[in-house]
Amino acid sequence: MQKKSNFRFELLMDAGNGAQKAGDILIKAFAKKGVYVFIEPIIPAEISPPKRTPFSLSGAVIRLSDSDITNIGSFSDLVLVEHEILLERRLQDQEFTEGCTILLDLGSKKRAQDAYEAVEKKAADAGYNVVSFMISEEAEALIKSLNGNGKNMYYLGILACLFNVDKDFLISFIKQTFKKLPKDKLDSNIQIFEFGFNAQVMDEADSLLFEGITHKNEKVLLDGNTALALGVIDAGIRLYAGYPITPASSIMHSLARLLPAYGGVLHQAEDEISAIGTVIGSYFAGVPAITATSGPGLSLKQEFIGLSVASEIPCIVVDVQRGGPSTGLPTRTEQTDLFAAAYGSHGDGPKVVISVANVDDCFYVPHVARYIAEVCRLPVIILSDYMISVSYRVVDKLKQSKLDDVRKIDDFVLDHFYMNRLSDSIEMVKENQNSPGIPDQMRRVTGLNTGSSGAIEYSADSNHRAHEVRSKKIHAVRHALKMPERFGSDSGDLLLVGWGSSRGAIEEAVQSLVNDGVDVGGLHFKMVYPLPLNLTDIFQSYKHVVTVEMAYGDSLKATPFSMMLRSETLCDVQGLICEAKGRPIKPIYLIEKAQAFLKEVQHA
Amino acid sequence: MQKKSNFRFELLMDAGNGAQKAGDILIKAFAKKGVYVFIEPIIPAEISPPKRTPFSLSGAVIRLSDSDITNIGSFSDLVLVEHEILLERRLQDQEFTEGCTILLDLGSKKRAQDAYEAVEKKAADAGYNVVSFMISEEAEALIKSLNGNGKNMYYLGILACLFNVDKDFLISFIKQTFKKLPKDKLDSNIQIFEFGFNAQVMDEADSLLFEGITHKNEKVLLDGNTALALGVIDAGIRLYAGYPITPASSIMHSLARLLPAYGGVLHQAEDEISAIGTVIGSYFAGVPAITATSGPGLSLKQEFIGLSVASEIPCIVVDVQRGGPSTGLPTRTEQTDLFAAAYGSHGDGPKVVISVANVDDCFYVPHVARYIAEVCRLPVIILSDYMISVSYRVVDKLKQSKLDDVRKIDDFVLDHFYMNRLSDSIEMVKENQNSPGIPDQMRRVTGLNTGSSGAIEYSADSNHRAHEVRSKKIHAVRHALKMPERFGSDSGDLLLVGWGSSRGAIEEAVQSLVNDGVDVGGLHFKMVYPLPLNLTDIFQSYKHVVTVEMAYGDSLKATPFSMMLRSETLCDVQGLICEAKGRPIKPIYLIEKAQAFLKEVQHA
Amino acid sequence: MPNSDVVNPVTMKDLKSSDPRWCTGCGDYTILVGLRKFMVQNQIFRENTVNISGIGCSGRIPHYMNTYGIHSIHGRAIPIALGIALAKPELKLFIHSGDGDSLSIGGNHLLHGIKKNFNCVYLLFDNQIYGLTKSQTSPTTRQGLPTPSHPSGAMIEPINPISFALGAGASFVATTAEWMGNHFVETLDAAFKHPGFSFVHIAQRCPKFNPSAWNFQDSSWLTFLVDEQAGIAADSKSAPDAKVQSYSPHSYENAMAISKDVPNVFGLVYKAEKPMYDKLVLDATKNQKQKDLDDLLNDYII
Amino acid sequence: MPNSDVVNPVTMKDLKSSDPRWCTGCGDYTILVGLRKFMVQNQIFRENTVNISGIGCSGRIPHYMNTYGIHSIHGRAIPIALGIALAKPELKLFIHSGDGDSLSIGGNHLLHGIKKNFNCVYLLFDNQIYGLTKSQTSPTTRQGLPTPSHPSGAMIEPINPISFALGAGASFVATTAEWMGNHFVETLDAAFKHPGFSFVHIAQRCPKFNPSAWNFQDSSWLTFLVDEQAGIAADSKSAPDAKVQSYSPHSYENAMAISKDVPNVFGLVYKAEKPMYDKLVLDATKNQKQKDLDDLLNDYII
Numbered sequence A, B: 001m002q003k004k005s006n007f008r009f010e011l012l013m014d015a016g017n018g019a020q021k022a023g024d025i026l027i028k029a030f031a032k033k034g035v036y037v038f039i040e041p042i043i044p045a046e047i048s049p050p051k052r053t054p055f056s057l058s059g060a061v062i063r064l065s066d067s068d069i070t071n072i073g074s075f076s077d078l079v080l081v082e083h084e085i086l087l088e089r090r091l092q093d094q095e096f097t098e099g100c101t102i103l104l105d106l107g108s109k110k111r112a113q114d115a116y117e118a119v120e121k122k123a124a125d126a127g128y129n130v131v132s133f134m135i136s137e138e139a140e141a142l143i144k145s146l147n148g149n150g151k152n153m154y155y156l157g158i159l160a161c162l163f164n165v166d167k168d169f170l171i172s173f174i175k176q177t178f179k180k181l182p183k184d185k186l187d188s189n190i191q192i193f194e195f196g197f198n199a200q201v202m203d204e205a206d207s208l209l210f211e212g213i214t215h216k217n218e219k220v221l222l223d224g225n226t227a228l229a230l231g232v233i234d235a236g237i238r239l240y241a242g243y244p245i246t247p248a249s250s251i252m253h254s255l256a257r258l259l260p261a262y263g264g265v266l267h268q269a270e271d272e273i274s275a276i277g278t279v280i281g282s283y284f285a286g287v288p289a290i291t292a293t294s295g296p297g298l299s300l301k302q303e304f305i306g307l308s309v310a311s312e313i314p315c316i317v318v319d320v321q322r323g324g325p326s327t328g329l330p331t332r333t334e335q336t337d338l339f340a341a342a343y344g345s346h347g348d349g350p351k352v353v354i355s356v357a358n359v360d361d362c363f364y365v366p367h368v369a370r371y372i373a374e375v376c377r378l379p380v381i382i383l384s385d386y387m388i389s390v391s392y393r394v395v396d397k398l399k400q401s402k403l404d405d406v407r408k409i410d411d412f413v414l415d416h417f418y419m420n421r422l423s424d425s426i427e428m429v430k431e432n433q434n435s436p437g438i439p440d441q442m443r444r445v446t447g448l449n450t451g452s453s454g455a456i457e458y459s460a461d462s463n464h465r466a467h468e469v470r471s472k473k474i475h476a477v478r479h480a481l482k483m484p485e486r487f488g489s490d491s492g493d494l495l496l497v498g499w500g501s502s503r504g505a506i507e508e509a510v511q512s513l514v515n516d517g518v519d520v521g522g523l524h525f526k527m528v529y530p531l532p533l534n535l536t537d538i539f540q541s542y543k544h545v546v547t548v549e550m551a552y553g554d555s556l557k558a559t560p561f562s563m564m565l566r567s568e569t570l571c572d573v574q575g576l577i578c579e580a581k582g583r584p585i586k587p588i589y590l591i592e593k594a595q596a597f598l599k600e601v602q603h604a
Numbered sequence C, D: 001m002p003n004s005d006v007v008n009p010v011t012m013k014d015l016k017s018s019d020p021r022w023c024t025g026c027g028d029y030t031i032l033v034g035l036r037k038f039m040v041q042n043q044i045f046r047e048n049t050v051n052i053s054g055i056g057c058s059g060r061i062p063h064y065m066n067t068y069g070i071h072s073i074h075g076r077a078i079p080i081a082l083g084i085a086l087a088k089p090e091l092k093l094f095i096h097s098g099d100g101d102s103l104s105i106g107g108n109h110l111l112h113g114i115k116k117n118f119n120c121v122y123l124l125f126d127n128q129i130y131g132l133t134k135s136q137t138s139p140t141t142r143q144g145l146p147t148p149s150h151p152s153g154a155m156i157e158p159i160n161p162i163s164f165a166l167g168a169g170a171s172f173v174a175t176t177a178e179w180m181g182n183h184f185v186e187t188l189d190a191a192f193k194h195p196g197f198s199f200v201h202i203a204q205r206c207p208k209f210n211p212s213a214w215n216f217q218d219s220s221w222l223t224f225l226v227d228e229q230a231g232i233a234a235d236s237k238s239a240p241d242a243k244v245q246s247y248s249p250h251s252y253e254n255a256m257a258i259s260k261d262v263p264n265v266f267g268l269v270y271k272a273e274k275p276m277y278d279k280l281v282l283d284a285t286k287n288q289k290q291k292d293l294d295d296l297l298n299d300y301i302i
C-alpha cells in the first residue's frame, strides 16, 4: 500500500457506457472522506458516436490531493481504459506521466488481436506500465443481463479497491446515485461492482491510500455551470432567458429545475437574439435577468448588447467560451471571445467584462455582475469557458449573500473580485431611470442618441456627451478596481499574467517555479474590461511580462489579452502560452515554457 | 466682381424643399466649367420633419476650388438660408467663417418678427454679414401655382447670378435634371430661376468669379456610395444581397438599377443575416458576391462572418459607419466600427479590414477586396462612413479594370491600396477548394474544425494548425503591404495618423502646418487590419505620434485605432482628435489641435 | 405617491409627450390619436402602460405617448415585450411594428410571439413599404410596384399577414384601417380585451412613398366582417360605401378562407381562447412549493 | 475532365463519404439512405448536387453524402441555398434542417424561403426535440413532455409545421416518415420534380432523447392522403395498418383543414404552381438589354 498525497488518474470508456457516472460516484466517496478532488469529464463531440471508434472516447480525468487543488494538473498516473482504440486515441494527447500504469481491459482483444498488441507495444515503448485484465465471467453474465450496461461498475470496483476505499461506504453512494433504478437492476449493478472490487487486478502492494482530512467546514461538490446557476439565484436574479448551446445549456437546465422554486422564471427563447431581448425587457420592468450562451450566440446578441448600452437598460450575458471560430469545437476549451465580448458590438458601446476561473468565481460572479450592471446601467458580460463549466471541484460550502438591493452587496463578494464599492454619483445619459408602474415618472428609452431628458437629440454636443457619460461609467468601475492578489515574487525576472480559467495553472506553476528558486510572479485578472489603473507600475517591477492564454498567437499576432495589456502599459508583453489546442493549460507545460523563456532572454 | 480660387458656401432649406437638388444643378455647372467641387448634403434624421422646426434643417454644403479638394473644409464663406429657425439651428454648429455673408430670406418674417430679429442680431454679433431679401411677387405667384414648390429654383438663381454662372448654361442643367417634368411645370421652374437670377440680391461688385480650368481628362461627378456600386460592377462582382439601412441603402439602389444590365443579380434579403448568408452561398458556387450594411447590420452578420473564416468561403461586407452605438445617429458620421469589424465575431476569426477615404477608394475597393477575399479565402470587410457615402466630388474619369480573374488584378489598383501582389502559395486549412459543378472534386465545408482533408477533426493539433493557417493568411497580406505614402515631413515633431475619411483633413492640415514651418507629417491608412510591418521605425522618426479619429477617447480610454497602434508599436500614440460629434473633422480644427499639442509638449 | 388611479382620470392631453415628426398626411398620426382615444375611453393608466416598438416610422410611436416606452431595435420588439410581461404581468403592453419590422427582419419573433400567445396588443402598421429607409420593397409591397430596390417592380406576391398569423396559431386576428376611426378604436378595444396575443393588422397610409397602397378616399372596395356577438361593428361613417358581410370569427376554416380576401376585408377574422405562455409560466412558479434560500446549496453538500 | 454524365451512372456506393456518427437506431440513417436511393433512382449527378444544412444531428447529413455540401450555422441554411440557386441555377439543392433549426432559430428564413419559392427540396427532420444539444424542448415538442429545459413538461402546444408552411404561402407541402422507405423516397421524388420550394416534413425517430415521439412500430394511428393523379402512393409495406384517405392536394382550404390532423396524416398536402423568385430574378437579368462595361461610367461624366 502506497500513501499518496497527490494523484491523477482517468477512466476511459466508450461514450454512453457510464464512465462519468462511475467517476462521480468515486469522487463523492473521496470528497466525503476529506480528499480534495478536481474532475474534468472527457465528452465526445457527437451524441452517441459509434462505439469502438476514436470518436467514442469518453471519460473522466480525476485529480486527488490532500490539499486544495485549483486545476486538473498535467499528467495522469493511472489509466483504466475499456479497449485498445480509446487507448490509442488518448495516447496522442501525451497526458500520461512517465511510468504511468495503464489498466487495459482485454475484453475486445479476441476481435482485435493485432491492434491490441500494437498499442500495448506503443505504450510500453513510451515507458508506461500496461497491466491487462479481463472482466470475470460472472460479471460478464450480469452485464449481458443488463443489456450490456454495468461495465462501468466493474471498473468502479477495480478503482475503489485500488484506492482502498471502503466497499460498503462506496456502495452507499452507488445506491444514492441509482436511487431511481428498479431494485433488481440496482442489485445487479452492485454485484458487478463487487466483482470488480474483488478482481484483484493489481497487487495489494500496489494499492494506493489517500488519507482524507476531516474538514472543518461543510463542503460542496460543484461544477462551474451549476455554481453559476446557484449564484444567479443567490444574487436575486429572477428571470433567465436562454437558447440551448453547448457548453452553456446546463446553466439553463439547472435553473429550469431551480428558479421556479425560488420565485423566478425560466424562459427558453426561440433564439439567442430573442433571449437577450427578453432579459432587457425584464430589466426595464425592474426584474433582474440574465442570459447565458456560447460564442455563436454571443455574436448574435451583439446588436442587443448595443441597445443595452444606449438605452441604459442593464443586462447580464454569460458567455461560456468554446473552441472557435464559427461552430469550431463545441466541446473543447479556448479563451478567444475576449474581444467579441469587450468590443464586438458596432459603434462605441462601453461595457464591463468579468471572467471566472473556478467554482467560487462562478457562484459569486452573478452578484457582482448584477451590482455593476444596475449601478452603472449597462451590459455586463461574464466570460467562462468549457473547461470551467464542466469541471467539478470540492470547495467549502459557499457563503450566501441572498442579494436583494444591489447597493447592499456584501464586501466579501466585491473583495472576491478585487473591487471597491462604486461611487454613488455615477452620471447617467438620461436623468429619469424609473421602471414602469411608477406614476408620473413615465419615460421612453431608445437606441437613438438622446440628451439628459431622454428625448432624441442629433446635435454634435449631445452625441459627444453621451459617449463621454457612457465611457465614464467604465472609468468609475476602473477607479473601483483594486490590483488582484499576486502569486509568487513581487518583482523579479518574469511576471505571468492571465485571466479566466488559466488561474489554477498559473498559481501552481508560479508556486513550483518559486520553490525552485526562480524569481517569478503571477497576476491573474477576474475583471478583464476595464483593467485596474497603474498596471504599468507593477509590470515594470519585472524584467519581462508574458501572458498565458488559450488563444493562438505568434510573432506577428499578439494574443487578445496581451494586445490589451500592450496598449494599456506600452510594455512589451508577449504571449508565453498562446496555444489554442482545446485542452486546459498544464502547469508543467507552463513551468517548462517559463524556464525556456528565461533561458532564452538571458542568453540574448 | 471678386476672383476666387477657394470658397465654401451652403444652401439651407426646410427638408423636402429641394435644397440638394438645387445644389446638384449648381455644382454640375461648376464642374463642367472645370471647377473642382466637393459637396456634403445635410440630411435630416426624419423622412419629412415638420417644416419650420430645427429638425427640418436640410441642405447642401459646397466647397469650390480651382485645384483638387479632398474634403469639405472648415468654414462656409456664404450661406443662403430659407428662414430664421434654420439659421438659428445652423449657427450652433459654428461652421461659418468670420465675416461670412448670410443671405436670409425674409419670407417668413411677418409671422416671426421677434425670432428673425433675434437671429439677425445673433449673426451680426458673431461678426457675420446678414443680407436679407424677399422673393419677388411674380416668383411667389409661380411658386404658389406649383403648390409651394420651386423656391429652390429662386435660390439657385440668386446663387448662379452671384457666382457669375452663365444663365443659359445653367438652364441646360435644370432641363437635364427635370427632364421627366411636364413642360409647363419645367417652364415655371425655369422662370422662377430667372426671377432669382435677376433679383440682384447682392451688388455686382460683390459677385464672385471662379475661373474654371479646362480639364485634360474627362471628369466624373460621384458620391461615395455610387462609386462603390460602380466599382462592384467593374470588379466583376455579380451578386449583391442586402437589407436596407441608412446610410448603406443607396449602394443597393444603384446596383438595383445597374447590376442586371451587367449580367448580375440584386437580392433584397429579409434581414442582414440572410443577406450575408446569400453572399456566402453565391461565393461557394463560384460567383463573387458582396453585401453592404451599417453598424446594426454588421453586428447581426458577425456569426456568418465567422463561418466565412472557418469554412474558407470568401465574402465581402461593406459597412458604412454611422453614429453609434445601437441605432445611434443614422445620418451622422463616426469611425467606431473598427473593432467590431476586426474583432467582432466570436472566437479567433482572422479577416481583413480595408477602409476608404474618398470616391476613388470607393470605386477600387471592391477590386482589392475581391482579390484578397478570393486569394486568401476569407471575409474582407470594407469600412466606409456616412460622410464619404453621401459626399460628391469631381474626379478624373476612373480607369476601369473590368476585373475577371482576380489573379490578374491591375497593379495600379493594388498600388492604390499600397499593396504588392500576394504570394501564390498561401496555405489553406482545406486542400480542396473547388466549386459545385466540378466532377470528382466533391467536398463538404463546415464551421466545425477540420483538417486539411476537409473532414471534421477535434484533435488538439488540428485545431492549432487551423488557427495557424488562418492567421498566416493575414500575415501574407501583411507582408504584401507597403507603407502608405506620407504627407509632409518624413520625420520631425509630430506625426498625424488616421484612416478612412479623415484623409482629406489630415492631408490639408499637414500641408498647411508644413507651410507654416511646423515639422509635421501625416500618415493615412487604407488597409486597417492587418497593418504593414515596420510601423515602429516610422513612428520613431517623430517625437510624437497622434491619431485623428472620429471616435470618443479620453485619458483613460484610447480610441480604437490608437489602441491598435499602441499595441503594435509600443509607442505612446495618443488620440489628438478623439471626438464623436457626428460631423467630419475640420482641417482648421486639426491644425489648431496640432499646434496646441506641440505647444503643450514643448512646455512640458 | 399620488393615488392617480382614483384622482386623475386620463385625458387626451395627458397622453401627449413630444411632438410627432411624421410626414403630413401620414397614417401614423391617426394611429397615435386612435390609441390615445382608446386609452382614455378605457381609462388605462399611463404608468401601467408600456408602448414597445422596433425601428421604422411606426417605431416612433412610443416617443409620442406619455406612457412608459421602449423604442428598441429593428424587428425585435416582441422579445422585449415578453420580458416585460414575465417580469410585471400587470402592465398593459402595446407593440408597434411596421410591415418590414414585423414580417421581414422580425418574422421569427412574430411567429413565436403569436405562438406563445402572451398578453399584449400587437399593432402591425402596414403601409406596404419601408418608410423610414425611404421606400424599399417590404414583404407586403404589391407585386409590380417599382421601388428603389426593385426599379422594375417588386418581384413576388406579398406575404399575407393574416394567413401567416393564422398559420402560426394566432388566438386573435383582426384587420382594420387607421383612417376608419371608430373601427380602429373598436378593434383596439376588442384586442385589448382578448386575453393573449392580439394581432391587429392596420392598413396605414404612407403618402410620402406609397400613396397608392390604400385607397382611403373610396370605400367601395372594402368589406366589413361583422358578427353580432363577437365581431367589430362596421364603420359606416368612415367607410360609407363598404360592403358588410356577416361572419363568425370562431372558425379556423372560415378564417383561413377569408384570409384570401385580405387586404380587402376588415374586421375580426379569428378569435379563440388559447393557453397563454406568460400565464402558464407564472402559474408554474406560483404553484411550485417555494424553497428557502438558505437551503440553496444543500443538495450539493457532500 | 471525364464526362461523368455519360460514362458513370451514380451508385449507392458513389454517394458515400465519411461514416455517419449518429446514435444507433437514429432515423437520420434512414433519411441518408433514402436520399441516396432517390439520387440513384433519378441518376442525379453528385457534382451537380449540393446538400446544405444548419446545425443539429440532422445538420450532419452533408458530411455523409459524397456530393458538394455546406454544413453551415444554426438555422441559416436557406439564405446560403438561395445564394447558390441565384449563382448556379443548374445545381440541385437539398436543404436539411431539424425542427429546432427550422422552426426555432431559423423560422424567419423558412418563412421567406417558402415565400420566395426558390427551387430546392427542403427536408425538415422532425424528431420533436433538440437532438444535438441533448434533449431540450423544440417548437414541435409535444406539450407536457418533460425535458431538461422544461422539467415539468413542455409548456405550450407545438407549432404545426404544415399550417405554418401553408400560412407562409408554400407551393408544395408534403409530410412523410423516414421509416416508411417507399413513401419517403416517393415523397422526395415528387418534391424534386416540383418547381419551387418543396417543403417536406419528415417524422424522424430520435431513440436517444425522444423515443416516444413517433410510434413507428404501429401504423394504425396514421392515415395516408392519396390522390390518383397528383399524390404520393400509400406505403402499405411500411405501414400495413394505416388508413388511406382520398384527398386532393390542389385545394388550399383542404390543405388548411387537413393540417389540423398533422402529424397523423402523411402524403402530399398541397401543391400549386407559383412563380419562383430565383427564376424571376434571373429572367429579369436575362431579359435586360446587356450593357457594355466600357460604358459603366458614362452617365456620371460631366
Ligand SMILES: Cc1ncc(C[n+]2csc(CCOP(=O)(O)OP(=O)(O)O)c2C)c(N)n1
Pocket (backbone or CB within 6 Å): B243, B244, B245, B246, B272, B296, B297, B300, B327, C055, C056, C057, C058, C059, C073, C074, C097, C098, C099, C100, C101, C102, C125, C127, C129, C130, C131, C132, C133, C138
Ligand atoms: C438591424 C437593422 N437593419 C436595418 C435597419 C434600417 N431600417 C430602419 S426602419 C427599416 C424598415 C422600415 O420599414 P417598416 O418596418 O415597414 O416601417 P415603416 O417605416 O414603414 O413604418 C429599416 C430597414 C435598422 N435600423 N436596423
Ligand SMILES: Cc1ncc(C[n+]2csc(CCOP(=O)(O)OP(=O)(O)O)c2C)c(N)n1
Pocket (backbone or CB within 6 Å): A243, A244, A245, A246, A272, A296, A297, A300, A327, D055, D056, D057, D058, D059, D073, D074, D097, D098, D099, D100, D101, D102, D125, D127, D129, D130, D131, D132, D133, D138
Ligand atoms: C447560434 C447557435 N445557437 C445554438 C446552437 C446550439 N445548437 C446546435 S443544434 C441545436 C438544435 C438542434 O435541434 P434540431 O434543430 O431539432 O436538430 P436535431 O439535432 O434534433 O436534428 C442547437 C440549439 C448553435 N450551434 N448555434
Ligand code: SF4
Pocket (backbone or CB within 6 Å): B047, B048, C021, C022, C023, C025, C026, C027, C028, C057, C058, C127, C131, C132, C205, C206, C207, C208, C209
Ligand atoms: S415616410 Fe410614410 S410612413 Fe413614414 S412618416 Fe412619411 S408618410 Fe408616414
Ligand code: SF4
Pocket (backbone or CB within 6 Å): A047, A048, D021, D022, D023, D025, D026, D027, D028, D057, D058, D127, D131, D132, D205, D206, D207, D208, D209
Ligand atoms: S440524439 Fe437523436 S437525432 Fe441525434 S443522433 Fe441520436 S438518435 Fe439521432
Ligand SMILES: [Mg+2]
Pocket (backbone or CB within 6 Å): C056, C098, C099, C100, C125, C126, C127, C128, C129, C130, C131, C138
Ligand atoms: Mg412599412
Ligand SMILES: [Mg+2]
Pocket (backbone or CB within 6 Å): D056, D098, D099, D100, D125, D126, D127, D128, D129, D130, D131, D138
Ligand atoms: Mg430536432
